[in-house]
Amino acid sequence: MYKPIYIFIGLRYLWNSYLTNFKKIITVLSIIGVSFGISSIIITISLFNGFQNEFKKNILSFIPHLIITNQNYYINELDFPKSILMSKNIQKISSFISSKVLIENKKNISISEIISFKEKNYYPYNIKNILYTLNSKENNIIIGKKLAEKLNIHINDLIKLISFPRNKKNFLINKMNEKTFKVTGFFDTKNKVDNYQILMNSKIALNFLNYHKNYITGWRIWLKDPFDYYINLSKKTKQHLVFLNWQLKEGELFKAIQIEKYIMLLFLILILLIVTFNIAITLTVNMVEKQNIIAILQTQGLCRKKMMLIFITLGLSNVIIGNVLGTLISFILIYEERFLNKLINIFFDNIDITIEIYPFQVFVVNIIFILISMLSTLYPIWNITKSTPSKILSNE
Structure with missing residues (x-):
């Protein structure tokens, strides 16, 4: 028998050969949404790091602080x-x-x-x-x-x-x-x-x-x-x-940096909200579809705690796979700086950007993403598993 059973069932719900094409597309789109969210955050933070370092090097290294x-x-x-x-x-x-x-x-x-x-x-x-x-x-x-x-x-x-x-x-x-x-x-x-x-x-x-x-x-x-x-x-x-x-002394420039920080923070919050809603909706659809299976598993002795762990595993799998892919995409784009410069110059002419990436920041962003995503799964999981098996199966 597979142990722990809730991880096995959660991964089976994520992907198996019997899934319909529609469900596979939904799963792939959910993972792509997370990966794009994490990559855009890492690239944005790295761009701001590069700008701040250039500012320190070219201006603040010369004038007294x-x-x-x-x-x-x-x-x-x-x-x-x-x-x-x-x-x-x-x-x-x-x-x-x-x-x-x-x-x-x-x-x-x-x-x-x-x-x-x-x-x-x-x-x-x-x-x-x-x-x-x-x-x-x-x-x-x-x-x-x-x-x-x-x-x-x-x-x-x-x-x-x-x-x-x-x-x-x-x-x-x-x-x-x-x-x-x-x-x-x-x-x-x-x-x-x-x-x-x-x-x-x-x-x-x-x-x-x-x-x-x-x-x-x-x-x-x-x-x-x-x-x-x-x-x-x-x-x-x-x-x-x-x-x-x-x-x-550099009042206007400092105000511009502060505004940029607030805009970046707002941008990060919006991405986190989008990813959170994405995971919550995907998980809710999965649970509504599988509520009969949930009731059957409960009648066979699977406790409510393990039922919740099944769908936490399902939600976290989406997030972790999306995080890994998003981090890889951002690293590739950052280290291929010429490609990123060309991409930005499509919209803005004659802009030479400097990018600085810090592993600790990447680690913190990934951890925050995982924690927020995990929290977003708790309410739909609790809501679907609170129903008794008799109430769910009475509709069949």
Whole structure:
């Protein structure tokens, strides 16, 4: 005798040679529905992972995730909030000097931003071969390539920089400081800072901006996970400090990412609901058709618990087979990235997508699918098996 009997009967109900063509088509369509649902969820999550990683790599790897300063953007280095170092999410900290300036060159004038780092953290700018020109003895600067193109500036050109007073209250009383600098090179980061930033030696910057010794604009902080920012850290530090995170600076872009997350969540919920209804309807049709057999099995001594396990086996078989097929389909499409790019470019022109798949996410999605699908089978199973055999067979 086959043991356990409920698994044997459940698998026989799923597929056997005596099933009619219509029932076979219903079973196949049910499995295809589950596989398409799981594959679309995995591909969508992988696309979002790829977008998020590209965003971190191209934008968040360059701009600071958090800036600590005060309301005047002029702070003593000794006032650094050491309590923030207790956070495990801190990756790198760098002090900096920065200020808005007017840049004047012959017929052109524009607003720019000078920036300097005491620790010489200029590696994101890719200026190793010309970094030596930013020495403390000469008034040399390196400017963004796009800024140079906009103002028609060339290497070795002399340009005038005009700094604004730090104290905005006495803006008209305080004099502006102006000085002539020599352009020794350009940086090209493929980032928007190329449009407005100017690199300068820290000692030259301190002198030009009339900063006192040991005073800086603030600290730039990079986090291990920029999306996991704990804003309440400011409550543990001195109250006069100001915390500016990247979400404020890149507000519109951050809102777009948040909206995309909510749309993806809604999309996943809709797919789960469709698959759940699909399984519930398929299982209900199967049980209504087999209610006479259910009554006969109960009269032969098969308890209600095992009767429920038969149809749980039937429902889970659909889901597990669909999950395996859906996961395989999604893996094939993801690893064949060119095919997926071509498929997307049918609807959207010139879009190069990046896909990142994480096995843990795939495992969690499969488990959630199986659990929700199993829950969707419980009510129809309980409803059909609660009837007594005498009541079912009395209609025959």
